[in-house]
Amino acid sequence: MKNNQNTENSTSFWWSMVSLGMFTFMSTLDGSIVNIALPVLSKQLDIPMNEATWTVSIYLIGISGLLTFFGNLGDQIGKIKVFRWGTVIFTIGSLLAGINQGLYFLLAARFVQAVGAAMTMSNSFGITTALAPEHMRARAMAFISAFVSLGSITGPSLGGIILQNFSWSYIFWINVPLGIIAIVIGKFCFPKSATRDEKLVIDWIGAITLFVFVVAVFVGLNIAQVSGFSNVWTILFIVGGIASFVGFIYQELHTPKPLLNLSIFKSKLFSISVVAATLVFTTTAFINTLLPFYLEDLRAIPAGSAGLYMLFWPIAMLLFAPVSGVVADKFDRENVTLFGLTMIMISLFTWIFVDAHTPMYFVAALLAFSGAGMAFFQTPNNALIMSNAPKKLLGVAGSVNALARNLGIIIGTTLVTSVLYVAMSNYIGYHITSYPKNNPSIFVDGMHVSFIVAGVIVVITFGLTLYRVIMRIKANNK
Numbered sequence: 001m002k003n004n005q006n007t008e009n010s011t012s013f014w015w016s017m018v019s020l021g022m023f024t025f026m027s028t029l030d031g032s033i034v035n036i037a038l039p040v041l042s043k044q045l046d047i048p049m050n051e052a053t054w055t056v057s058i059y060l061i062g063i064s065g066l067l068t069f070f071g072n073l074g075d076q077i078g079k080i081k082v083f084r085w086g087t088v089i090f091t092i093g094s095l096l097a098g099i100n101q102g103l104y105f106l107l108a109a110r111f112v113q114a115v116g117a118a119m120t121m122s123n124s125f126g127i128t129t130a131l132a133p134e135h136m137r138a139r140a141m142a143f144i145s146a147f148v149s150l151g152s153i154t155g156p157s158l159g160g161i162i163l164q165n166f167s168w169s170y171i172f173w174i175n176v177p178l179g180i181i182a183i184v185i186g187k188f189c190f191p192k193s194a195t196r197d198e199k200l201v202i203d204w205i206g207a208i209t210l211f212v213f214v215v216a217v218f219v220g221l222n223i224a225q226v227s228g229f230s231n232v233w234t235i236l237f238i239v240g241g242i243a244s245f246v247g248f249i250y251q252e253l254h255t256p257k258p259l260l261n262l263s264i265f266k267s268k269l270f271s272i273s274v275v276a277a278t279l280v281f282t283t284t285a286f287i288n289t290l291l292p293f294y295l296e297d298l299r300a301i302p303a304g305s306a307g308l309y310m311l312f313w314p315i316a317m318l319l320f321a322p323v324s325g326v327v328a329d330k331f332d333r334e335n336v337t338l339f340g341l342t343m344i345m346i347s348l349f350t351w352i353f354v355d356a357h358t359p360m361y362f363v364a365a366l367l368a369f370s371g372a373g374m375a376f377f378q379t380p381n382n383a384l385i386m387s388n389a390p391k392k393l394l395g396v397a398g399s400v401n402a403l404a405r406n407l408g409i410i411i412g413t414t415l416v417t418s419v420l421y422v423a424m425s426n427y428i429g430y431h432i433t434s435y436p437k438n439n440p441s442i443f444v445d446g447m448h449v450s451f452i453v454a455g456v457i458v459v460i461t462f463g464l465t466l467y468r469v470i471m472r473i474k475a476n477n478k
Contacts, residue, residue: 013131015189017140020124021147022182023087026175027117028151030059030094033159037168044168047103058107061218062114063121064406065211071122071399072259076200079123079130079395080190086119087186091179098169109172125398129386131191141382142325145375146318206259209248214407216241221414229418260400261393270388270397272468273381276337278404278411279461280377283348285412286454287313287370290420290447295363297435298356298443312364316371321379328380334469336380341462343373348458351451355444416450423449 034041034056042052074082093112099105124144132140162170220237227234252258265271295306328336347370354363382401389397424446425432428439436442 013189015185016131016191017128017143019182019186019189020083020127021144022178022185023083023090023120024124024144025147025151026090026094026178026182027063027121028148029155029158030113030117030172030175033155033171034059037159037163037171040163040168041106044100045103045106051103054103055106055110057218057222059110059114059117060406060410061215062111063118064218064403064410065214066115066118067122067399067403067406068210068260068396069122069207069399070119071126071395071397072203074123074126074395074398075393076198079126079398080192082119082395083123083127084183084186084190086116086123087179087183088116090116090120091176091183092116094172094175094179097172100167100169113172121402122399123395125382125386125401126394127190129389129394129398130391136329139322139325139329141386142321142328142375142379145325145379145382146321148317150314150318201257203251203255203257203259206248206251206255209244209251210259213241213244213248216244218410221410224414224418260396264389264393264397264400267388268471269468270385272464273385273388274400274404276461276465277378277381277385277401278408279457279464280341280344280374280381281405281408282412282415283344283454283457284374285409286348286416286450287367289413289416290450291367293435293443294354294447297437298440299360309360309364309367312367313371313374316368317375317378320372320375324376324379327376328383333380333384334465334472337377337384337465338462338469340373340375340377340380341458341465343376344370345455345458345462347373348451348455352448354447356440415453419450419453420446 038052038056041055042048045052070082070086090113093109093114093116097106097109097113099109125141128140128144158174159171162168162174216237220234220241223231223237224234229235229238249262252260252262265274291310292306295301295309301309324336324340347366350366354366385401386394386397421432424436424442427445428436428442432442
């Protein structure tokens with residue numbers, strides 16, 4: 001790769017960031033744009049809604065299960081090489097997904113998309129870290145984070161526009177021209193991957209056990225949302241997932257060329273940053289899950305308008321990501337993460353005072369405040385994760401970072417529904433697993449309990465981050 005100093009003021013460096021950002025945007029977009037099309041897919045493919053939702057699930061499972069594999073592959077044969085192949089595979093998968101050949105063909109195409117997305121996601125942070133000079137790294141991370149926010153913003157609204165005017169196929173085909181443009185930009189602007197003389201070694205046992213762990217936990221938690229944690233299938237899948245994870249750790253500790261080199265976690269700064277990312281993304285699922293109920297059911301706001309209110313959160317992230325990048329490059333990144341966590345804590349605990357009569361401008365402001373806090377946490381935390389990973393393990397570090405985000409969202413989605421329904425059941429006096437239309441105050445009480453739990457999770461994250469700062473200060477004073 002080119003020397004960092006040479007890339008600092010290089011036009012090709014920022015064009016490389018654009019290519020990385022475009023595929024980050026597309027993979028994020030594809031995670032959200034399909035949700036709005038589920039009723040249409042269910043109707044036009046003549047399948048039940050629960051089968052239609054597998055078009056979303058298989059994409060998330062595929063990405064989460066393959067991230068570490070492709071991160072390791074990028075470290076061995078070159079991160080840019082794996083990223084480039086991922087862009088091609090994702091674009092081909094998008095083309096195939098739009099061809100209406102029934103549910104199974106669509107699921108296969110979605111898995112192809114997931115493979116491509118995993119190849120790009122797992123290596124984008126590593127490429128950014130390798131290309132960006134140290135004093136510009138947070139800004140480069142902020143640039144990529146802005147595309148993540150843009151994908152989240154665009155998904156529901158763009159999907160609605162496409163479905164209003166075209167067939168559902170175009171929610172996938174929209175990626176094809178964008179993918180081709182990004183591929184061309186990357187072809188001319190990415191530096192060549194460094195050639196490696198080492199023999200390629202793949203830890204297949206580690207890859208399989210990790211994939212089984214992700215699938216088992218994902219399916220188990222999805223069953224738990226519907227049938228509860230006492231359901232026998234929930235227990236079997238989660239126990240199976242834990243067993244697979246134990247097997248994975250054993251394999252990684254006893255193989256000479258592990259899929260995930262566990263020595264990467266010897267750095268407390270790296271490990272705590274990864275845990276912090278997982279915990280914070282767990283709390284984002286609380287907002288994404290509870291707010292539609294609050295806006296559409298409690299406040300009787302039409303779905304379209306509710307979607308516009310929800311945009312305040314990702315728009316604030318989009319606007320403040322560049323600001324947080326500049327601040328994090330000029331000041332202590334750990335202190336900036338503490339500032340962001342403080343904002344997130346304040347916003348989550350403030351939801352305790354929100355009810356059916358709260359002015360909507362206050363709700364919008366609260367969402368925006370939370371999004372800004374997320375921007376001030378996420379950008380410097382990403383930079384901390386990648387800056388504290390060994391250069392030879394940047395691909396694995398990037399995949400761990402992306403996996404932390406995905407697992408946080410998956411865990412958070414299950415946790416918030418469990419907390420909400422348990423709290424509402426306790427308040428109403430009998431078991432309830434849906435919105436209590438005849439007793440909306442019960443939902444408000446359950447929502448408050450849920451946000452308290454989310455706030456406590458962020459308090460724990462704040463404590464971990466503060467501990468990290470104190471340990472660093474003590475080490476510097478020795």
